[in-house]
Amino acid sequence: KFLKKEKRNLFTGHGPQADRYFLYNPQDDNADMIVGPFGAHASNAYVYSLICSGLFGFMVFILLNMITFFKTIKILINKKLFILNNDPYLSSSLLIVIFLQLRALLENSYSVFGVDLLIFVSAYLVIHNNYIKIKNWKIKKL
16 A cells, blocks of 8 residues: 555645655565665655656746756856955855755755755855845946
8 A cells, every 4th residue: 555656646746755656666576675764765856856746846946946056156157266265155155055956966965854955045045145245236336
């Protein structure tokens, strides 16, 4: 009964840890060995968000990652390396966000609530505040 998923909802997904239902292969001879809390699970954050939260959550996850990525790029373009060296919070936040977004391709690090998500949100808040400062500075300059 555990492995049988009766409802299929492509728009809102199948709920938390639904990847374990879909990645189980009963025809595999070694399948009994990998079932469990650390067994068959989605390692990619994008695959995990698609299975667990459906198309809606997948689009929201991609949108949030794109917004964060473009704000990071905008700050890197507008700030010089010298200024980044003078602001250790901003430079470390940029490195943390870039690292976690690249790591999301191999692990579902900040897509699941945990320490990685708290670090990601904290770093994003520093980036967002600096992004607002850059935007206001450009408006005042005009």
